[in-house]
Amino acid sequence: MYSTSLGANNVFNLLVKKQVHLTSTMKINHTDDDSCLNRYIYIHDGLPARFNYDFLNNCESLSPGTSSSNKPSMCPQLVNLGLGPDVSNPEGVVTNKSWYKTNPYLLEVIFHNRMKKYECLTSNSTLASAIYVPFYPSMDVGVHLWDSNVEIRDASAKDFVKWILGQPEWRKMWGRDHFFGSGRTAWDFRRQRDDSSDWGSKLRFLPESLNMTMLTIEGSEWKNDIAILYLTNFHPTKDSEVVAWQNKVRKQERPYLFTFAGAPRPNLEDSIWGKLIEHCQASNNCNFLHCTEKICGNPITVMTAFQSSVYCLEPVGDSFTRRSAFDSFLAGCIPVFFHPTTAYTRYLWYLPKDHNKYSVFIPAKDGKDLKEGRIENILLGISKEKVAAMREEVIRLIPKLVYADPRGRLKTPDAFDIAVQGMLDRIVNVRKVMNEGRDPSADFAGLENDKFKFPDSID
Structure with a gap:
């Protein structure tokens, strides 16, 4: 077990010692046959430490959860470059040593450590196609998120x-490449x-922030908040580890038709979670994992439950998506x-447009839309051939849905690689609009009101 005695400075040193110096990975010479052409990224290393590294140095004051009260230090979760503690006692559930107890709030730390190993870094910002700012907004806002004084919340x-x-980099595209x-x-x-x-804070409504793109675990109605994947607990160092895992889950026996991992919400009337629990407990075909922080914070427990089922129920949680969706x-x-x-x-950027290839959609705004037996009857009505095809598509998607360990390297693009390429493509489109003399504001930071509408069905 890790304890808070690890200490802030030791945690920071663990992070730094594992990192490769930028100078060893930067491409300096730019030629016509350069494989990094149009892919160079400049890291704003001059960003004051109080916006990133100081949080790591003072991790005892950071909360690892959703509440600031009576929470343990985040320091133990920062080991292994932010991947968290190694998974102990895998019990045959996981296949290798690439599994960690990863805190999803640490995406920005892991993303930063991956960016330091990006193959097309440049020290010349004028030649960069994109500017990465190693700001840790989740840690920053988390310090004062529960403060009643909004000026304090917004100050940083x-x-x-x-x-x-x-x-000076700002003036190149007025931040739209940041x-x-x-x-x-x-x-x-x-x-x-x-x-x-x-x-919350009003960071994303500040005029300068509007001109930057935030890659976040869940986006918003605004086009400059782009959803990238939640962190899972699997962080492979090489492709063979991914293949081995795919082979394992492909061969897995699945005695249950469906699983739901969650906890009752008695204070929410007509909660969809309540209905799912009722349906699950009433069926011999369902496996209900009653979540507590200890139970569902254990990757072994969650993977054991999900591997035992053909389907995993993934309703809206406190927000529209849960990490559980990617665990499934x-x-x-x-x-x-x-x-x-x-x-x-x-x-x-990650999932096929045809959602029928990899998932089942059962429209339900709340628990009232789920009549008794509806879920089970729908799932039982899907042919074996269709089930096999969907499962194979889910397994095929796994390589692009994980964040590789910053200390390794995959040949197959992972979630980080896809996010970076998506960002580069986005900046190309913005640059094209600007070069044509058009105002890029609407396409860059405008609203997408249809994103959160609830249709009766999806074609």
């Missing part, structure tokens, strides 16, 4: 955009009013979604 965000505005990652949902940074009862993919368990925003309208 305002300081951050003031700093970035003063950098991006940063976030381990929290976009809504944590989209407070529209200065009312202390309203949630990882386990070779066909996800069942109840709201299109959980996956279909968000993760466009």
